[in-house]
Amino acid sequence: MAVSTTQVEAREAKKEEYERPWLEILKRFSRHRFAVASVVVLFVMIVAVTFGPLFMPFGETDTAVTKKDQPPGTEYVVPKNLYYNSIGGDVRTAAGTTLTFWLGSDGIGRDLLTRLLYAGRVSLYIAVAVTLLSELIGIIIGVISGYFGGIVDAFAMRFVDFLNTLPLLPILLIISTILEPTVNLLILILVFFSWTGGARLMRGQILSLREQEYVSASRALGASNLRIMFRHLVPNALAPNIVNASLALSGVMITEAALSFLGFGVKLPAASWGNMLKGVNTTILEKYTWQAFFPGLAIFICSLCFNFIGDGLRDALDPRAKR
Amino acid sequence: MAQSDVLLKLKGVKTYFFTDEGTVHAVDGLDFQVRRGETLGIVGESGCGKSVTSMSILRLLGKTGKVIEGEIMFDGENLLDLSEEEMRKIRGNRISMIFQQPTTCLNPVFRIGEQIIEALQIHQGLSGEEANKRTIELLTLVGLPDPVRRMRSFPHEISGGQAQRVMIAMALACNPELLIADEPTTALDVTIQAQILDLMRELREKVNTAIILITHDLGVVAEMAENVMVMYAGRAVEYAPVHALFEAPKHPYTQGLIASTPVLGNVRDELETIPGQVPSLLNPPAGCRFASRCAHRMDQCTQEEPPLIKLEGDRLVRCWLY
Numbered sequence: 001m002a003v004s005t006t007q008v009e010a011r012e013a014k015k016e017e018y019e020r021p022w023l024e025i026l027k028r029f030s031r032h033r034f035a036v037a038s039v040v041v042l043f044v045m046i047v048a049v050t051f052g053p054l055f056m057p058f059g060e061t062d063t064a065v066t067k068k069d070q071p072p073g074t075e076y077v078v079p080k081n082l083y084y085n086s087i088g089g090d091v092r093t094a095a096g097t098t099l100t101f102w103l104g105s106d107g108i109g110r111d112l113l114t115r116l117l118y119a120g121r122v123s124l125y126i127a128v129a130v131t132l133l134s135e136l137i138g139i140i141i142g143v144i145s146g147y148f149g150g151i152v153d154a155f156a157m158r159f160v161d162f163l164n165t166l167p168l169l170p171i172l173l174i175i176s177t178i179l180e181p182t183v184n185l186l187i188l189i190l191v192f193f194s195w196t197g198g199a200r201l202m203r204g205q206i207l208s209l210r211e212q213e214y215v216s217a218s219r220a221l222g223a224s225n226l227r228i229m230f231r232h233l234v235p236n237a238l239a240p241n242i243v244n245a246s247l248a249l250s251g252v253m254i255t256e257a258a259l260s261f262l263g264f265g266v267k268l269p270a271a272s273w274g275n276m277l278k279g280v281n282t283t284i285l286e287k288y289t290w291q292a293f294f295p296g297l298a299i300f301i302c303s304l305c306f307n308f309i310g311d312g313l314r315d316a317l318d319p320r321a322k323r
Numbered sequence: 324m325a326q327s328d329v330l331l332k333l334k335g336v337k338t339y340f341f342t343d344e345g346t347v348h349a350v351d352g353l354d355f356q357v358r359r360g361e362t363l364g365i366v367g368e369s370g371c372g373k374s375v376t377s378m379s380i381l382r383l384l385g386k387t388g389k390v391i392e393g394e395i396m397f398d399g400e401n402l403l404d405l406s407e408e409e410m411r412k413i414r415g416n417r418i419s420m421i422f423q424q425p426t427t428c429l430n431p432v433f434r435i436g437e438q439i440i441e442a443l444q445i446h447q448g449l450s451g452e453e454a455n456k457r458t459i460e461l462l463t464l465v466g467l468p469d470p471v472r473r474m475r476s477f478p479h480e481i482s483g484g485q486a487q488r489v490m491i492a493m494a495l496a497c498n499p500e501l502l503i504a505d506e507p508t509t510a511l512d513v514t515i516q517a518q519i520l521d522l523m524r525e526l527r528e529k530v531n532t533a534i535i536l537i538t539h540d541l542g543v544v545a546e547m548a549e550n551v552m553v554m555y556a557g558r559a560v561e562y563a564p565v566h567a568l569f570e571a572p573k574h575p576y577t578q579g580l581i582a583s584t585p586v587l588g589n590v591r592d593e594l595e596t597i598p599g600q601v602p603s604l605l606n607p608p609a610g611c612r613f614a615s616r617c618a619h620r621m622d623q624c625t626q627e628e629p630p631l632i633k634l635e636g637d638r639l640v641r642c643w644l645y
Contacts, residue, residue: 021477149386150386212427213422213424213427213428214427214428214429214430214431216383216422216428217420217422217428217429217490218430218441219383219414220381220383220414220415220419220420220422221414221415221419221441221442221445221493222411222412222413222414222415222416222442222445222446223411223415223441223445224411227445231441232430235432235433236430236431236432
């Protein structure tokens with residue numbers, strides 16, 4: 001009996017050793033304090049924007065006409081007849097209830113905190129969707145381009161070069177005058193312009209990896225090109241793209257903010273962190289600072305977190321870059 | 324010798340590589356055959372076309388290389404006429420291959436069990452419990468200790484010798500009729516070499532696979548092969564049963580090769596060498612390709628290439644001396 005217990009123990013210890021790759025990546029990642037903190041902060045933000053609006057007494061577009069440009073902490077007693085002017089408002093609160101604008105209200109009397117939470121949903125959704133889609137497309141095109149080389153490669157990479165020479169903002173502004181922008185259209189357009197980085201990274205990795213002997217070995221085993229590309233090469237080449245994706249998240253978020261600020265992008269009255277900054281001018285900055293400060297802070301914190309996480313991932317996934 | 328007895332037959336195979344510097348005549352008219360269950364050794368120095376021969380058989384020459392002439396009959400079928408799809412069904416299934424560097428031939432991100440299962444999955448559609456069972460069987464067959472645990476190891480966690488055992492297990496996964504071993508022991512240290520050779524010999528009896536053993540190590544050939552083909556500059560220069568070859572090498576090149584093998588305990592200041600080097604395959608010389616390095620050179624040698632001359636005891640030699 002004693003023998004079997006020690007055997008079981010030994011097996012358990014071994015089992016742990018076998019799971020090592022992931023454990024080790026996790027361990028290296030956790031050494032990066034800022035990255036871990038960023039994960040926590042982001043998690044809190046995601047939970048807040050996902051579930052927060054459900055608990056807010058204001059709707060996304062509810063306006064309190066009498067309470068424009070109020071500073072944070074202003075109280076508001078819901079009036080009797082028209083408690084607040086609702087533009088399709090979805091929350092009904094009994095007259096006489098006292099509500100608080102925790103982060104103040106905007107130029108037409110909407111609650112800033114509520115809008116900030118709704119805006120977070122849209123902004124994070126766009127950032128994540130654009131990044132995932134463009135990495136996916138980038139990886140597929142990069143693998144094909146690097147693996148087959150020759151004409152395929154030349155064609156794909158010249159197309160990448162072409163896209164990279166296009167000035168993004170002016171073109172998007174032109175498109176916005178032609179097409180009615182919706183969130184999903186915005187995502188597609190951003191994806192169209194942002195898959196190139198991932199494609200180049202993946203192609204570079206594949207170029208060196210395809211000469212590895214395990215590629216010839218699996219070919220000699222009867223593996224098809226598809227199998228070699230996506231089962232053997234992609235997992236080996238993925239690390240830089242994961243890091244790239246986490247860094248790209250903040251880039252997309254900022255691009256979205258810039259576009260919404262300029263008028264393309266998420267259309268009012270729906271809120272995004274970018275379009276909450278729309279119309280910010282010196283008057284607002286001087287007299288109603290909170291209207292620009294909080295959306296700006298949200299963008300700042302999120303992109304900082306994405307960058308730190310990207311940094312941490314790079315250290316964790318590339319064991320050679322030891323400090 | 325019955326016709327069906329011949330598993331693989333190469334007839335006048337020419338494999339050229341088309342590079343920027345010109346056409347490399349890597350294999351330039353090669354004939355040989357392998358019978359079922361036979362072990363054929365192919366020896367020769369670096370760059371004589373040994374590996375290109377094996378890659379030609381499997382049709383894995385890459386973009387620049389091409390078999391431009393000849394036929395490769397495998398079990399009555401010309402491999403050169405098959406589509407890529409049909410060829411894929413043969414690779415790893417009926418003809419499989421093991422390589423020189425076992426550790427780099429395993430994909431570093433997958434557990435070794437998964438990689439053997441992949442071979443089973445491609446050709447036999449096995450998966451799940453069945454594939455697991457077969458994998459454990461294979462790892463036991465190649466003498467890997469504690470196969471259940473080893474299956475879950477990553478390639479960097481096992482030694483070179485163990486990795487070569489894994490490669491052999493992968494190669495044998497589908498019971499191939501022909502196994503091409505391209506310098507299977509070159510990258511291993513001597514004691515492990517002996518173990519791997521023992522294993523291959525043992526397996527040959529168990530699974531009755533024909534083996535093409537490519538090596539530059541005459542010791543390995545002497546130990547493993549039944550027949551030997553000596554290659555020089557893309558052509559076969561001598562073909563003989565292994566004992567006959569070592570007892571009485573006929574071709575001057577073979578004689579040189581055997582003389583330049585160091586003998587244990589026989590201390591000499593300098594090893595015997597063959598003077599000169601392999602001629603450029605970009606522009607092979609007319610006449611006998613070994614002529615420039617040959618001690619028995621005659622006028623005829625530089626003018627006309629000798630044919631393969633049949634000698635007694637089932638052997639062939641490409642030399643004007645006979």
